Amino acid sequence: MALERTFSIIKPDATRRNLTGKVNALLEAGGLRIVAQKRLRLSTAQAEAFYGVHKDRPFFRSLVDFMTSGPIVAQVLEGENAVARNREIMGATNPANAAEGTIRKVFAESIEANSAHGSDSAENAAIEIAFFFSGIDIVG
Ligand code: IDP
Ligand code: MG
DSSP states (O other): OOOEEEEEOHHHHHHTOOOOOHHHHHHHHHHHHEEEEEEEOOHHHHHHHHHHGGGGGGHHHHHHHTTTTTOOEEEEEEEHHHHHHHHHHHHHHSSGGGGSSSHHHHHOOOOSSOOOEESSSSSHHHHHHHHHHGGGGGGO
């Protein structure tokens, strides 16, 4: 498979505990290259738009509150099979179900405050990358 890009977020629970470097170490050890990265604070409108697919889920309001509660680090990751690879490195949504050594198993506080976001398909990766970055920001 060719080189692929995916979108990643280090979530507010992880930035609050100063874990950006430790999360990045797991991404890099897993074979992904961080080709764009910026720290920012999402507005409520931005978080609602980013998670729009979940707007009818019972946890939506709480998720938006959490994602706006502190800084995030938005990233573009590049590597072979990057979308699937990043999902493997992150682990299952619920840390209780995440495999040993995954970001969520090692760092997550709860199913909501689960330290990382990763795109679930190449199509969504392209949409999510474009939500946060311009082409000029991404240096492969
Ligand atoms: P994913 O992040 O593993 O792709 P999604 O189902 O897309 O999981 O959910 C998006 C985010 O919403 C999760 O990462 C987590 O922060 C939050 N979330 C998902 N399910 C629940 C839940 O049952 N309760 C609270 N928060 C949840
Ligand atoms: Mg998802």
